[in-house]
Structure formats: structure tokens, C-alpha cells
Amino acid sequence: MSALPRRVVVAHPSALRKIVTPAQAGAQSPSPRPPATRLPGQASSPRGQGDLPARIFAMALGIAVFIVLWAFIAKFGRIPDPLSVGKEAVKIFSDPFYRNGPNDQGIGWNVLMSLGRVGIGFGLAAAVGIPLGFMIGRFRFLSDMAAPIIALLKPVSPLAWLPIGLLVFKAANPASIYVIFICSLWPMIVNTAVGVRQIPQDYLNVARVLNLSEWKVFTRILFPAVLPYMLTGVRLSIGVAWLVIVAAEMLTGGVGIGFWVWDEWNNLKVDHIIIAIIVIGLVGLVLEQALIFVARKVSHG
């Protein structure tokens, strides 16, 4: 027995994409287990384990080169240079939670509003998607039933659902939440279903020879065996949701980091847009790392 599923918890995103290709959404064939790839930041350099100071130096150098390149481009183009953006950033972050009416609020409020929408949409998607994934994974008939629908809807850009959301909910906020719900749903369903289908027959045989009750089978065998796959789905969903919320808010307006970007574009404050890009990147990074951390914790349970 080589890679047990719980060791695969922290597969690299590039490896995870395998699980969620549309072809497998229908899941006619059991897909290969995600390979136990290394974590980013954990000996992920192509030439194996470098020593830490050298790696920190390389990262610092990369950032420095990036900033120099940016400064160079800024000299000739219209984008603001790193220094002025830095100064502006200090100004913005010295008071991130101000409120001057509904359309002028600090960047902190904007990020929190966006995170709130992602949280609600994502939470609803988990509540629906994970049980659905379990059922689809466990019952062949349901899987075949769901396959064409998932295959058709999964590749659709979540933003295409926005008009439907606006039509149904007649308000921007629930419409964006609804878009997040839709885009988070598929990775959750598909990964949970794949996880259920990947449970080694050995474990199910243990359940059978012990003649365990359905509840015990679920809590002691199905759930722990599927948990790593589920968390992979959760991580993919959060990643997609964070990508999508920015675009959705640009279209719907209100308070939120996506809207903030668009608003600053209308004010022609390009330095603010660059700050927003960096903030969006950092928040996405933190979300991803937090879930990797959770996955790693759970995998040693």
C-alpha cells in the first residue's frame, strides 16, 4: 500500500488540477490518485533541497529584480513607479477602516466585505456540494445522472451566471454571493465524489467483515478517507472564489475590493489599483496557505 490518501492532502495545485478536469466530472472511470507532490515552500525547488539562507536570498533577489523592472518600465510608461506607490500605500494602510459614506471606505472594509461574500457563498457551496459529492461518489446511478450536467456547467465562467443572479435576487450583494456559490460548487462536488470513489476496497472490506453500522462506516471510514480530497476541493473552491469575487464586484459595485479597483480606475488613481492588486494577491496567498495548514493538521489525525 503506497500513498495512502491522507498523505495526499497537500498536493500541489498543479497536481490537483488533474482531479477536476471536466472529463472526470462525470467520473465514469476511477481517476488516478493525486500524486503526493511536495508543498510549495517545502523543498519545492527543482534541484531538490537547497539550504534556507540561499533560498531566502533567491526570493529576495527575485522581488528586487521585479521592483527594478517595474521602476524601469514606469520611467517610460504611464504606470506609477514603486516609490510613489509605496508612499501611497503607507497613506492607505495608516487608516484602512475609515468611512466617508457608502462609496468611499477604507481598503480594510473593502477587503472584509469581499471576504464576507466569499465566506457566505463558499459556505453555502460546501453545505450543498460536500453531501452531494458523497452521494454522487457512493451511488453509480446518481453519478451517471449528474455527469452530463456537471460536465456542461463546470467550464462556464461563473460571471455568466451574474445576470441570472441579478434577475432572481434583484440586488447586487446576493447576486455576487450566488456567483461565488456556483463557482465554488463544482470543485467541491467533484473532489468529494472522487475521494469517495478512491476509498481503497480494503477499508470497505474492514467495514464489511466487522459489519459496522452505516453511521460508523461514515464517521470512521468514509469521512476520514475522503477528508483529504474534500479539503483539496475546499482549497480549489476558495482559490476560484477569490478570483471571481473581484470580477463580480467590478460588475455589481457596492463595497468590496473588486469595486474598489474599478472605482479607483474611474478616479484614475492607478497607484491605488496597483496596491489593490498586491492586496488581492496577499489575501489569496494567505487563504491558500491557511487551508494547506489545516489540511496538514488534519492529515496527522
Add this chain to the structure above:
Amino acid sequence: MDKYLEVDALGMVFEKRGLRSAVLRDISLAVKRGEFVSLIGHSGCGKSTLLNLLAGLLRPTAGHMLLGNKEIAGPGPERGVVFQNHSLLPWLSCTGNVMLAVERVFGEREPRARLLERTRAALALVGLTDAASKYPDEISGGMKQRVGIARALAMEPKVLLLDEPFGALDALTRAHLQDELLAIVANTGSTVVMVTHDVDEAVLLSDRIVMMTNGPEATIGGILEVGLARPRDRLSLATNARYIECRREVLEFLYQRQARKAA
């Protein structure tokens, strides 16, 4: 004649996409209470299928099986199964894995403290007291297999079904676990059916050796009464005339009468 485990005219035919493959035919066997019976045969002869039938994981297509005069109609905890690949749940500690089985069998009748006591006793029986809180990926292959045996024994099954329990272990660990199994069976008086492809293992452990013919349509080719006194000792048996005779008989059966055609 107290037949405890009784197999009568058992046959097994797998049918997959219209393809019929007859694996077992006309298997009849009676195992006495406290007896240790080995099933030996070339790979593919259906000995594991027979064990899975006894475990209730498969349903026979002909014949029937009785355990203590009750029909075997599905899997159940009165038959303790030890799988070849240990089949421990990696998210449970050794204690957790054994406890899962103990809870299933005794959970409704006994308080939790008593269940833990049973779990501890089972782990002690296989010499794993110190590793009780470890997880399967923290212990060696031999230890995992011992946990598997402890899990099966802890249920106090009517019969212990072992599917090549030591097949995946190195020779030294295997010998060590065989000796332990001898001691455990002597202590508990368990009824055991074991699948093996190791002639020495079969002779050392068994009261009777059931030799299976080659498949398809494998059946019992002969039954050897080992008749060696217990307790048995590996070293003194090596020069024991009866041991050598048994060994020769099984080898002769496997390599002359059931010689594998060059595949």
C-alpha cells in the same frame, strides 16, 4: 464428530460482462472446533476466494456453509478476518483500530472501560503494548500485521480467517510471527482457517493441510493430517521425521501432481 465449520459442495462462478469463469467447484470440508486448517495451492487456485466466501465477502453460486450450525449468509464479526495487507485504517492509532472492532462486538453490552481493557489485552497478546498509541504509518510491516491479528482476536471470533497473513513480510519477521501465532492459538484455542502458499508455514502451524488443485474449477485435491504433537518447536521440527514427511507430501502434491504448466 463435532463439525464446527462446515462447507458443503461449495462452488463459485464469477460472471463478468457475460464471461463465465468457474473458480471453485465441489468444495466440501469440515473443520473441528479448535482446529487449525491451512489452505495451500498455487496462486490462482481460488484459495483466497474460498476464504472470502467463508468471510462472507462473496456469496457462493453453489453449495452452502455452516458455522456452529448457522448458515453463513454474509460478513459478520463472529468470523475474525486478518487480511494479507493488514488493512488498518491509517487515521486510527493501533488502539483505535482494535477498538473499532471491540466496540462493534461488545460495545452495546459493556462499559467503555471494559472495552479499553479488551483492546489493551488484545494488543498485549501480540506484544504491542508499547506501540498502542502509534499510527499504522509509524510502525513496521510486521507490527501492522500483528495489529490486524489483535483486531481479529479481540472480537473473540468463533473462527479466525487468515489470508496469507505473513505473505508480505520478510523471512525473519515471518518466522517470528508464526511462532507468536502458534503461542496465541495454543492460549486461546482458536479455530483457524489460513490461506498460505508457504509449505513450511502450513506444516508448522496446521493440524490439517487442505491441498487445492489448480484452477479453473479448483477443488480439494487432498487433505493431509499433520499429526505433529503440540506445542511445536521450529528448531526441533527441522529434523523431525514426521515434519519432513509432511513437507515432502505437500511439495510432491504441489510440484508433481499439480505441477504448473509452463505459463
